[in-house]
Amino acid sequence: MAHIQPPQPPPQWNHTAEDILTITREALAKCQATDDRVGALKPEECTFESVFRTLALSDAESESTLEPLFFYQNVSPSKDLRDASNAAEVLAREFSIESSMRIDVFQAKLAAERNIKESGKWEKLDAEEKRLVEKMVLDGKRAGLALPEEKREELKQLQKELSQTCLDFSKNFNEEKGVVTFTLDELKGVPADIVSGYTKRTENSVDVYDVTHKTPDIFPLFKYAENPATRQRAHESYDARLAINEPLLTKALDLRRKIASTLGYKTWADYVTEVKMAKSAKNVTDFLDDLEAKLRPVGLSDLKNLTALKEADHNARNIPYDGNFYIWDYRFYDRVHVEKTLSLDDALVKEYFPVSYVVPAILEIYQNLLGVRFEKMEGGSVWHEDVQQFSVWEADARDEKGFVGYCYLDLFPRESKYSHAAVWPLLPGYTKADGSRAFPIAAMVANLAKPTPERPALMRHDDVVTFFHEMGHVFHGLLSRTRYQRFHGTSVARDFVEAPSQMLENWCWEPKVLEKMSSHFEKKEPLSQELIQKIVQSRYVNIGLFDLRQIFFGKFDIKVHTDQKPTDYTKLWNDLRESVSLVKGGKYTPGQASFAHITGGYDAGYYGYMYSLVFAADMYATVFKRDPLDPKLGAKYRSEILRPGGSREELDSLKEFLGRPPRLDAYTEEIFGSGKTGAEAASHL
Numbered sequence: 001m002a003h004i005q006p007p008q009p010p011p012q013w014n015h016t017a018e019d020i021l022t023i024t025r026e027a028l029a030k031c032q033a034t035d036d037r038v039g040a041l042k043p044e045e046c047t048f049e050s051v052f053r054t055l056a057l058s059d060a061e062s063e064s065t066l067e068p069l070f071f072y073q074n075v076s077p078s079k080d081l082r083d084a085s086n087a088a089e090v091l092a093r094e095f096s097i098e099s100s101m102r103i104d105v106f107q108a109k110l111a112a113e114r115n116i117k118e119s120g121k122w123e124k125l126d127a128e129e130k131r132l133v134e135k136m137v138l139d140g141k142r143a144g145l146a147l148p149e150e151k152r153e154e155l156k157q158l159q160k161e162l163s164q165t166c167l168d169f170s171k172n173f174n175e176e177k178g179v180v181t182f183t184l185d186e187l188k189g190v191p192a193d194i195v196s197g198y199t200k201r202t203e204n205s206v207d208v209y210d211v212t213h214k215t216p217d218i219f220p221l222f223k224y225a226e227n228p229a230t231r232q233r234a235h236e237s238y239d240a241r242l243a244i245n246e247p248l249l250t251k252a253l254d255l256r257r258k259i260a261s262t263l264g265y266k267t268w269a270d271y272v273t274e275v276k277m278a279k280s281a282k283n284v285t286d287f288l289d290d291l292e293a294k295l296r297p298v299g300l301s302d303l304k305n306l307t308a309l310k311e312a313d314h315n316a317r318n319i320p321y322d323g324n325f326y327i328w329d330y331r332f333y334d335r336v337h338v339e340k341t342l343s344l345d346d347a348l349v350k351e352y353f354p355v356s357y358v359v360p361a362i363l364e365i366y367q368n369l370l371g372v373r374f375e376k377m378e379g380g381s382v383w384h385e386d387v388q389q390f391s392v393w394e395a396d397a398r399d400e401k402g403f404v405g406y407c408y409l410d411l412f413p414r415e416s417k418y419s420h421a422a423v424w425p426l427l428p429g430y431t432k433a434d435g436s437r438a439f440p441i442a443a444m445v446a447n448l449a450k451p452t453p454e455r456p457a458l459m460r461h462d463d464v465v466t467f468f469h470e471m472g473h474v475f476h477g478l479l480s481r482t483r484y485q486r487f488h489g490t491s492v493a494r495d496f497v498e499a500p501s502q503m504l505e506n507w508c509w510e511p512k513v514l515e516k517m518s519s520h521f522e523k524k525e526p527l528s529q530e531l532i533q534k535i536v537q538s539r540y541v542n543i544g545l546f547d548l549r550q551i552f553f554g555k556f557d558i559k560v561h562t563d564q565k566p567t568d569y570t571k572l573w574n575d576l577r578e579s580v581s582l583v584k585g586g587k588y589t590p591g592q593a594s595f596a597h598i599t600g601g602y603d604a605g606y607y608g609y610m611y612s613l614v615f616a617a618d619m620y621a622t623v624f625k626r627d628p629l630d631p632k633l634g635a636k637y638r639s640e641i642l643r644p645g646g647s648r649e650e651l652d653s654l655k656e657f658l659g660r661p662p663r664l665d666a667y668t669e670e671i672f673g674s675g676k677t678g679a680e681a682a683s684h685l
Contacts, residue, residue, distance in 0.1 A: 006391050007400040008439045011068050011426070013383040017084035020069045024088040027065040028095045034058040039104030046112035048125065052132055055105070060430045060485035064438065066092055068426050074174065074418040075383050075410055075445060082416065086171055093163040101156045103149075106140035113137055128483055128647045135486065138275070144263050155262050162255040166599040169248045173596055174416060179210040180218070180237035182230060189226035191347055193452050213241045214419050216449050222331040223346070228319065235328035236589055245593035250569060252599055253560050269561040269604035276495045276605070277650055281562050284607045288558065291610060292551050292580060294668050298544030299582050306333040306542070309340070324584045327577070334542050341541070344534040346460060352518040352527050353464055355411065355448050355457040361517035362464075365507065366471055369634035370479060370642075371395045372404055386412050392478055405429065405478045408443040412450050412457070421446040421466050423473035428485035440489065442477035444470050456521050461535060464517070465508045472501030479638055480645035487647035494601070495608035496650040500641055502609075502616035503624070509539050510628050540671050545582060547610070552580040554607040556592065561604040610667075615654060618666035622658050 015023075035058075038051055070092070072085035099105075113133055116122050122130070140146075144155045179199075183206060187195055198209040198217065211217050211234065221234040256268040265271040269281035278284050307325045310333055314321035325333075338344045363374050377389040388409045394402035405427075413419070422445055429440035446467065451457045459467070477489040490497050507513045511532045518527040527535070556576050560569065573592040574585045592598070597606050619641075624633055640657040654662050 004393075004397065004400055004402075006403050006406075006439075007437075008403070010377070010380055010389065010391075010406050011441070012381045013068075014381060015069065015072070015081070017078075017080040020072065020081065020084040020088050021091075024066060024069060024091055027062050028092060031058055031062050031095065031099065035099055035102055035105050038108050039102060041108050041111075043107075043111040044115070046108050046115055048112065048116055048121065048129065048133070051108050051112035052129075052136055055109075055136065056132060056484045056486060057433055060428060060432075060438065063485060064427050067424070068441075071424055071426060071443065072383065073171075074424070075443075077384055077414065077416070079416070082174070086167065090164065090167060093167070094160055097156055097159045097163065100139065100143040101145065101152055101159075103145055103152070106143075106145040109137050109140060128487065131647060132484055132486065142263070142271070142274075147262070151262060155259065158255055158259050158262070162252060162259065165248050165252045165255065169245050169252065169599040170596065172242055172244050172248075173594070174418060176213060176241055177415075178237065178241050179212050180234055181208050181210050182233075183208055186227055186230045187221070187225060190220055190224045193455060194220045194224075196452055196454075197450070213238050214413060214447065216413060216447055219331070222328060223335050225332070226317075228326075228329065231328035231332060232326070232586060236587065239589035239591040239594070242594040243590050246570070246590045249592055249595075249598065250566060253569075254566060256561065256603070257564070267562040267564070269558055272561070272604040273495075276493045276608070278495055278607070278611060281558060281604070284554075284558050284604075284611075285562070287611060288551055288554050288607055291668075292548065292555075295544050295547050295551070296582075298672075299548045300544070302542040302545045303582050306330070306337060306545075309333050309336055326584045326586055327581075328586075330545065330583055334545075338538050338541055342534045342538055344531075344538055349527070349531065349535065350458045350460050351455075351522075352520050352531075353459040353461065354519065354521040355459055357519045357521075358459055358464055358467070358517055359409070359411070361519075362468055362471060365513065365516065365629070366475060367395065369629060369631060370475060370638050371631060371635060372475075372479070373397065374407065382408070384410065384414070386410060386414070403439060405440040405442070407441070407474055407478065410443065410445045411448050413447040417447075418445050419447060421470050423470050423477065423490075425477040425489055428488040428491075429480060429482070430485040430488060431483045438485075440477050440480070442474040442489075444474055446470065458521065461508070465505050468508050469501045469505050472504040476500055476642055476645075479642040481643050482645045482647045484647070487645045489645050492646040493650050494605045495611045496615065497612070498609055499612035499615040499619070500637075502613055503619045505616075506620045506624070507628055509536050511536065513628065543671050549577075549581040550610055552577050553595070553597075554610060555580055556595070557598055557602070557606040558604060560598075614664055614667045615662050616667075617670040618662045619654070619657060621666060621670060 034054060038054055041050060066088070070085055070089045073082045073089065076082050076085065116125070116133065125133070144152055147155065181203070184195070187209060194217075195209065198211055200207060200209055202208070211221060218234055218238055222231055225231050225234070260266070260268040260271045263271060265274075267281055269284065273280050273284060278287065303325060306329070310325060310329055311321055313333075313336070335346060338346075367373055371394065373393045373395050374390045375393065377391055380389045382389055388411075390407045390409075392404040392407055394404060396402065408426075410417075424443045424445065425440065426443050427438070427441040430438050432438050448459055448463055448467075449457055473490055480489040482488050511529070514532045514535060515526045519525065556573060559572070559576070569592050570588050570590045573590070574588045577583075577591070578585050597603075602608065619637075623636065624630075627633065636657065641653055644653055651661070
């Protein structure tokens with residue numbers, strides 16, 4: 001196997017800051033030349049080839065050149081490279097707005113569409129080509145090209161300002177370096193291996209520990225710190241960590257209102273949802289209201305159980321109790337509840353998930369299920385020494401025809417690196433002008449706990465779930481086979497993009513899969529059946545409160561994008577959180593300023609997480625539940641969901657896979673049991 005050369009070399013990660021900007025400018029100049037050429041065509045010269053295919057290839061080539069350069073800002077240890085990467089993305093976004101507003105190119109598209117239809121060639125186009133034509137023409141209408149010139153100019157300026165505002169918002173995220181400081185006494189309850197990772201220093205002759213706002217540092221405080229004042233201070237610091245973004249969010253929302261109105265849409269949410277599965281803001285609001293109503297009884301029942309635990313705990317430890325259950329109590333008493341009712345100890349479970357075992361085990365599960373093979377590459381060019389690089393092949397590959405693409409894993413935290421878990425589709429797959437294939441690349445970035453002197457790097461069960469989920473996006477990027485880059489991989493409707501990965505999370509709750517991917521870091525044995533059963537039983541514990549919190553995010557997002565006037569967003573954030581997610585918030589903090597989704601592409605789209613959960617539940621229950629490791633079912637999933645990417649309507653892919661249209665109550669059935677309502681489920685808790 002090692003002797004087969006991939007038909008496409010992996011990219012080199014040796015750019016200087018100057019290279020990044022030079023290459024970006026050259027790529028954009030090339031795009032502009034293509035736009036100029038298409039824009040200068042006479043109406044009778046406009047065809048599928050001369051307009052749509054030419055523009056699609058230009059987009060594919062520029063994305064392949066630029067995406068790796070934009071990626072540096074999320075992962076590079078060098079501030080110069082991160083800044084250059086950010087500056088390059090600003091240039092590209094500005095160019096993209098200029099390009100999308102070119103009336104001459106839009107007129108060429110309209111002329112080409114007219115010529116194709118009038119000459120009878122429309123019938124000869126295949127489904128993906130027709131979709132390309134329809135989407136490209138719709139792009140022009142959504143960019144305001146049907147508007148008079150002065151309106152277009154105004155729109156262009158608004159778009160540029162919005163783009164810069166969103167970039168500033170996300171840059172503040174990556175550069176955030178705040179800490180919240182505690183004494184060892186205040187950290188009582190937090191496991192020693194976590195505390196040993198905090199920066200320790202002396203202040204007024206007392207040892208103190210600086211806790212960063214990064215997830216692996218601060219979340220264990222919410223889960224384990226016994227002192228409620230410690231959790232409260234940690235929460236308030238975490239929620240306010242990006243107060244600097246507060247005016248930026250207000251500005252972004254204001255600009256979006258102006259853009260929607262200029263384009264003739266009632267609200268920004270209506271503009272955004274037009275090209276999604278939900279189709280309108282009203283459908284989103286109705287969906288969230290309906291789900292909230294179903295989950296509220298379960299949430300209230302969860303709250304009652306957790307409040308009783310809190311009261312008993314405060315009485316036992318002689319801490320004043322004011323009768324309220326706060327947001328900083330949730331993770332702590334959720335853990336206590338799981339430990340008490342299931343005797344499930346998160347810290348013990350973690351010992352069975354060493355990173356060095358789990359990562360290869362998960363890769364193996366995916367390889368067997370989807371019929372591919374990962375080959376680790378040593379000594380290749382990467383952006384940091386921690387990064388692992390793989391070439392990916394069909395399982396039965398005999399020659400270069402079996403090549404699938406490349407995958408990178410960048411799993412451990414470091415300063416100024418993207419702080420959550422996400423996948424970047426660095427290169428799209430598509431058919432090049434000469435008919436040969438451009439192969440895709442996906443990079444997964446995560447922040448798993450690092451090893452300590454006492455023990456190797458270990459993963460909590462929810463880290464395992466996250467890893468499994470993100471690998472779902474990796475495979476969507478690798479196993480899609482579309483002709484046009486525009487439809488490749490995760491380029492599906494934004495409210496469907498999470499469904500494949502959410503479906504795959506189910507594997508992490510299947511006994512035989514848990515056994516397969518666990519191995520105690522000392523004893524080298526898998527999880528016992530007893531522990532596995534407890535993990536499975538813990539899955540939907542307090543799901544009412546958990547999902548209501550997701551619904552709160554979705555409702556905040558859709559409300560600020562449907563309201564016609566600005567409001568006090570800090571007040572809205574805190575009030576809505578309390579009314580929807582049922583837990584008290586204490587003092588008002590600008591949590592909305594750290595709601596990255598709202599400026600990172602999920603604007604008026606956060607509902608998509610819950611919306612796609614419905615499809616995920618249906619796909620799993622209908623197809624995979626009977627045998628989640630069956631490669632035949634994996635092959636069906638690969639061909640009906642992953643392969644088409646966005647080259648057909650998502651609903652059509654679902655119908656092909658399920659054998660029928662999806663059912664909207666699939667998710668509530670999964671968590672409550674078939675045929676039960678939330679109220680009935682709550683009455684049995």
